[in-house]
Amino acid sequence: MALTFNLLAEPGTSAPASGPLTELARCLDQHFGTPAKPRYAMRDLDPPNRLVYLLDHEYTQRGLSWERLKGADAERAALLRAAAGRAGRDPPPPTGGSGPAAATPPAGGRPGTAG
Structure with a gap:
């Protein structure tokens, strides 16, 4: 028994990109493009301006930089940045001592608060 396909593509068309990077980019667009839902107040909220991601390893303040992330943390951070x-979106720079926790909050914001 044989199964044969004759697939044709129109010139100038390409298969839609897929995979974890594309899916994560779509999720980031959705996260940062969708206004937050108010919990108590009835006022409209802006889209979030931060994303909190918990790391698997524990790091000291000195050890918390993009270059010093370990194992799965390093892999996930690289995927998230890509x-x-x-x-x-504008990911924090990979070098210069600015690690995952060293991102500067926007004007009027406080570190550790969600948008």
């Missing part, structure tokens, strides 16, 4: 670039 997805942020693909989604047109």
Whole structure:
């Protein structure tokens, strides 16, 4: 028994990109593009301006930098940064001592608060 397909593609068309990077970029767009839902107040809220991601390992303040992340933390952070670039978001710089926790809050914001 044999199963044969004759697949044709129109010139200039390409298969839609898929995979974890594309899916994560879509999730980032959705997260940062959707206004937050108010819990108690009845006023409209802006879309969030931060994303909190918990790490598997514990790090000292000195050890918390992009270059010093360990194992799965390093892999996930690299994927998240690549997805942020693909989604047109501005990930923190990879060097210069600015680690995952060293991001500067926007004007009027406080570190550790969600948007």
